Amino acid sequence: AHRQRIVNWINATGGTSSAFDITTKGILHSALHNEYWRMIDPQGKPTGVMGWWPSRAVTFLENHDTGSTQVCDMFLFLSKYDAININIGDYVDFIPLEYHLHLV
Numbered sequence: 001a002h003r004q005r006i007v008n009w010i011n012a013t014g015g016t017s018s019a020f021d022i023t024t025k026g027i028l029h030s031a032l033h034n035e036y037w038r039m040i041d042p043q044g045k046p047t048g049v050m051g052w053w054p055s056r057a058v059t060f061l062e063n064h065d066t067g068s069t070q071v072c073d074m075f076l077f078l079s080k081y082d083a084i085n086i087n088i089g090d091y092v093d094f095i096p097l098e099y100h101l102h103l104v
Helices: 002-011 022-031 071-079
Strands: 057-061
Touching: 002 022, 022 057, 022 071
Parallel strands: none
Antiparallel strands: none
């Protein structure tokens, strides 16, 4: 339902806008607490907006009021898909160099 509402909004703009994929952010945080089944839908696609419309899904992992010790794992998952990944914050300095490739 949440993913569908975001996709409906993108559709309402004629497909010319992108939207934050909050669905994926929540799913990744749950998955990293051993709920891995949440990551893929029955069609084998990511369960967030990036599974339905990756070119319009703006994914993010953290913002100013959340924290995570699994940022590297989430970056790896996101780097597999053709979505718009944004990185704002100083935690990137703690990510090993080999994970930075998709940020360029």
